Amino acid sequence: MARWAIGDVQGCCDELEQLLARIRFSSDRDRLWFVGDLVNRGPCSLQALRLVRSLGDNAVSVLGNHDLHLLAVALAGEKLRKSDTLSEILAAPDRDGLLEWLLLLPLAYFEPDHGDLLLHAGVLPQWTVAQTLQLAGEVQQALHDDPRALLSTMYGDQPDRWQATLTGLDRLRFAINVLTRLRFCTADGRVDFKQKGNPDSAPKPWLPWYKVPGRASREQRIVFGHWSALGFYSEAACWQSTPAASGAVRSPR
Secondary structure (H helix, E strand, C coil), X not given: CEEEEECCCCXXXXXXXXXXXXXXXXXXXXXXXXXXXXXXXXXXXXHHHHHHHXXXXXXXXXXXXXXXXXXXXXXXXXXXXCCCCCHHHHCCCCHHHHHHHHHCCCCEEEECCCCEEEECCCCCCCCCHHHHHHHHHHHHHHHHHCHHHHHCCCCCCCCCECCCCCCHHHHHHHHHHHHHHCCEECCCCEEXXXXXXCXXXXXXXXXXXXHCCCCCCCCCEEEECCCCCCCCEEECCEEECCCCCCCEEECCC
């Protein structure tokens, strides 16, 4: 069985279909890992959601920041932005089923057989894989219990530093921001979401999250997306997949 990691689809369903044809995807032997951001920006977000959902057990996907934004617009009254391409989903006859499916997706997924962690953006240097999964689980539970309460308060860049004593919505917002928006951070757990350039563009003490020395999750391979300026990146314990319009990456094991 082959496992393929596919980067941010972002509503580019035609390109996704071309990519699946290019890798000769077969449902009887292959599995697809989607790093989140299935929707928005591209012209075919509705079709992309329908396609990935139709793959069933052949696909694993995590939530990205654009997926959460769709849920916030649909379920918590958040306003559409001028650049959003989500209106077709909101007006679709199968809207409710698609949103319910999205709500069930995790923010992080761990594959014990291969030791791989799948998420959208990044992991804080202080977080172990177990802690990352715990925080992702807390967010998923909040989405299940009261999605409107969480989605209506998830926006904002504060708090901007990790503390284990964080509680309530501050803790959940920080976890969402790290897992779906992180690029640069400091060794002591501060985050900055305004810097979006290439990995060498940030001044000290800011570092790409995966380059922080002594990162607690450094022994685990992490499959992630989000950072378009990074492009394809691969090392033993970190693996950034390319956008769906560019290609897919096959796991070497």
